[in-house]
Amino acid sequence: MSFNHKTADELHQLLVKKEISATELTKATLEDIKKREETVASFITISEDAALAQAAKLDKQGIDADKPLAGIPVAVKDNISTKGILTTAASKMLYNYEPIFDATAVEKLYRKDMVVIGKTNMDEFAMGGSTETSYFKKTKNAWNQAKVPGGSSGGSAAAVAAGQVRLSLGSDTGGSIRQPASFNGIVGLKPTYGTVSRFGLIAFGSSLDQIGPLSQTVKENAQLLNVIAGYDVKDSTSSKHQEEDFTAKIGQDIKGMRMALPKEYLGEGIAPEVKETILNAAKHFEKLGAAVEEVTLPHSPYGVAVYYIIASSEASSNLQRFDGIRYGYRTEKAGSLDDIYVNTRSEGFGDEVKRRIMLGTFSLSSGYYDAYFKKAGQVRTLIIRDFEKVFADYDLILGPTAPTAAFDLETLNHDPVAMYLADILTIPVNLAGLPGISIPAGFSGGLPVGLQLIGPKYSEPVIYQAAAAFEATTDYHQQQPLIFGGEA
Structure with missing residues (x-):
């Protein structure tokens, strides 16, 4: 039996009433994963034995009614440390790495009895926008397997979208998180920088990285953020800023909410159907009682550069630790210490x-630091x-998550600049440390097509309030891909 069409709340009730056990739910989830894995290729590692052992332990102690996600299975992106479970960051460099500790976010999953x-x-290493740079496999879009799932969290998004x-x-x-959520028609939130601990997240860009939740519905997303924040x-x-409950405003109406629609988010490069979708969404918010007005974010076009x-400068520093000495891949061509370093990295990194790494090292090098890294920091300010000026008058910003719907596999991965430009609408949010949802x-x-809502720092409850109001009065989230029982 499959339970993947039931919400977390529905599953929680079944578990608490003992109509199903955590073991039954885990076994059913493992079956759903295996049945669809050949089609979407979402997983690097399926931790069957550990998951069933955790479920059996929960059944023995009983499901806590006060833990809404207790007994519910969750998938974890492979750059987040899991004790005793392979954590590769989808790289040959870490093909055999089993951490001896859990990331704080994973510790919190276990603390709330999740599986x-x-x-x-x-x-x-989370570098890409299509999940095509993985050393192990290419994940497919849940809706159309000829399309990319987005990236870098393509596996996490496709796994949810495919059921x-x-x-x-x-x-x-x-x-x-947001771009693959958009491409797969699910909910994905990037929290305010610092809301979720980065301890145990394999670092890429330390001033930009954030762990966040992906889900079928807005409420489930907020519930998972409650667990990991x-x-x-x-x-x-x-x-140290912490909301007591990110679901608190879900269900409240949005009458009187002020929303900004940046003209830069609907300009050149945005596909006509995406633009039309966002303008229709803006009208829908107006029907719900919100005011939507056009604004400008004049420096956002510089965000990608x-x-x-x-990010590349921070990556060139962070990835120095992968040297073939301590853990992970090590070259067999090692005549000297220099050979170990050079050959390990040449063979281990894609x-x-x-x-x-080369771009970042160049930007930080003597003679170029002021022209590139320092200048980038000034433009980031x-x-x-720009965001602060808009949020002085508005509650939220709305716009598209990505310029287009999912593109074909094997198209942009050969053109780095085109791939980089596909992130033009999501990047400014990370640079400013703000929360954003798709x-x-x-x-x-x-x-x-995903709608992006952006708020000032620590405004996740308001973002969830607006997102839930939109979700409750539309049916886009109810439409599922063929692989998840949808109609052809």
């Missing part, structure tokens, strides 16, 4: 990772100020 079911595929799991964790450095002494960038200097808002050529 970690496996590790999802991704772009190598393999209800919930998953991803990470977002420049759009890596909170201050962590092990993360020096962790914030700024991001690829800052082309995209090497490209970004201007982007932050929710299903329509279709283009039979593929989902």
Whole structure:
């Protein structure tokens, strides 16, 4: 029997009333994963034995009625550390790495009695927008297997959209939760920087990375954020600001809410059907009582250039630890210590990772630091100020999550600049450390289109309030791909 069409609340009731056991739910989820895995290729590792052992332990102690996600399986992106479960970051460099500790976010999943079911595929070290740079496999879009699932959290998004799991964790450095959520027609939130601990997340861009939830519905997304959010002494960038309950405003109407629609988010490069979808969504919000007005974010067009200097510079520093000495892949061509370093990295890293390491090293090098890295930091400040000016008068910003619907496999991965430009609408949110969500808002050529809602720092409850109001009065989230029982 399959339970993947039931919400977390419905599953919770069944578990608490003992109409199903955590073991039965876990076995059914494992069956759903295996049945669809050949089609979508979402997972790198399915941790069957560990998941069933965790479920059996929960059945023995009983499901706590006060833990809404207790007993519910969750998939975890493969750059988030899981003790005793392979954590590869989709790289040959870490093909055999089993951590001896859990990331704080994973610890929190276990603390709330969730069942970690496996590790999802991704772009190598989270560098990419299509999940095609993975060393292990290419994940497919749940709606159309000739299309990309987005990236870098493509496996986490496709697994939820395809009905393999209800919930998953991803990470977002420049759009890596929101863009795949948009491409697969599900809900994905990038929290305010510092809301979720980065301890145990394999670092890419340390001033940009955030772990966040992907789900079928807005409420489930907020429930999962409730589990993983909170201050962590092990993360020096962790914030002490903590909401008691991210679901608190869900169900409240949005009458009087002020929303801004940046003209830059609907300009050149935005597909006509995507633009139409977002304008229709804006009208829908107006019908719900919100005021929507056009604004300008003048420095947002510079976001991509700024991001690829800052993120690549931070990556070139963070990836120095992968040296073939301590753990992971090690070259067999090792005549000297220099050979170990050079050959391990040459053989262990993929082309995209090497490209970004070189770009970042160049940006930080003597003679170029002021022209590139320092200048990028100054423009980042201007982007932050643009957002602050808008949020002085508006509650939220709305716009498309991505310029297009999902594109064909094997198209943009050969053109790095085109791939980078596909993140133009999500990157500014990371540069400013703001929260942003993608929710299903329509279709283009039979593929989902995501609506992005952006708020000031720590405004996740308001974002969820607006997203839930849209979801409750539309049916886009109820439409499922063929693989998940949808209509052809």
